Amino acid sequence: MRKAVFLDRDGVVIKQVEGYLDDPGRVELLPGAAAAIRRLRDAGFAVVVVTNQAGIGYGHLTEETLAAIHARLAEELSREGTKFDGIYYCPHTPRDNCPCRKPAPGMLMRAAEELGLDLSRSYMVGDMTTDIEAGKRAGCFTVLVRTGFGGSDGRSDSEPDAVCPDLAAAADLILARERASGDR
Numbered sequence: 740m741r742k743a744v745f746l747d748r749d750g751v752v753i754k755q756v757e758g759y760l761d762d763p764g765r766v767e768l769l770p771g772a773a774a775a776i777r778r779l780r781d782a783g784f785a786v787v788v789v790t791n792q793a794g795i796g797y798g799h800l801t802e803e804t805l806a807a808i809h810a811r812l813a814e815e816l817s818r819e820g821t822k823f824d825g826i827y828y829c830p831h832t833p834r835d836n837c838p839c840r841k842p843a844p845g846m847l848m849r850a851a852e853e854l855g856l857d858l859s860r861s862y863m864v865g866d867m868t869t870d871i872e873a874g875k876r877a878g879c880f881t882v883l884v885r886t887g888f889g890g891s892d893g894r895s896d897s898e899p900d901a902v903c904p905d906l907a908a909a910a911d912l913i914l915a916r917e918r919a920s921g922d923r
């Protein structure tokens with residue numbers, strides 16, 4: 740089974756926008772994010788995005804628009820010589836009480852099953868405590884980054900295992916941790 744690094748999308752991989760991102764033209768990779776993804780994949784990790792997209796449930800964007808946004812993101816990454824191994828999204832609103840909306844771990848569990856991932860050797864990187872809680876509940880090592888909201892959204896007070904300024908630093912930490920533990 741492969742190890743994975745799960746990434747929240749907004750505020751971790753791409754710039755956090757005001758309101759709901761509903762336009763592929765506004766997709767903007769954060770500095771160093773593509774290189775970090777490439778390094779993690781080169782080290783053997785599956786890199787998988789897990790993103791809450793309640794904007795779909797609220798009717799702010801369609802699944803077609805989201806697909807176009809993710810196609811644009813894939814294009815930007817391929818220009819930098821890398822890609823995601825998967826993108827999972829939750830289209831529900833909090834009122835739907837689904838098992839996939841973070842802080843629930845459903846997207847990580849589903850990815851693990853579909854992609855053959857070992858959650859206990861995997862990582863979750865996010866900019867909100869709801870990301871951290873989802874990672875913890877899935878049994879992953881969790882890293883909070885400061886490039887997005889950089890902390891609590893009031894819905895979870897989960898403590899991360901580590902805090903880093905951005906995804907590039909999180910990749911450094913993950914790769915150093917892997918080297919220190921040998922090839923686990």
Ligand SMILES: [Mg+2]
Nearest residue numbers: 747749750866
């Ligand atoms: Mg985020």
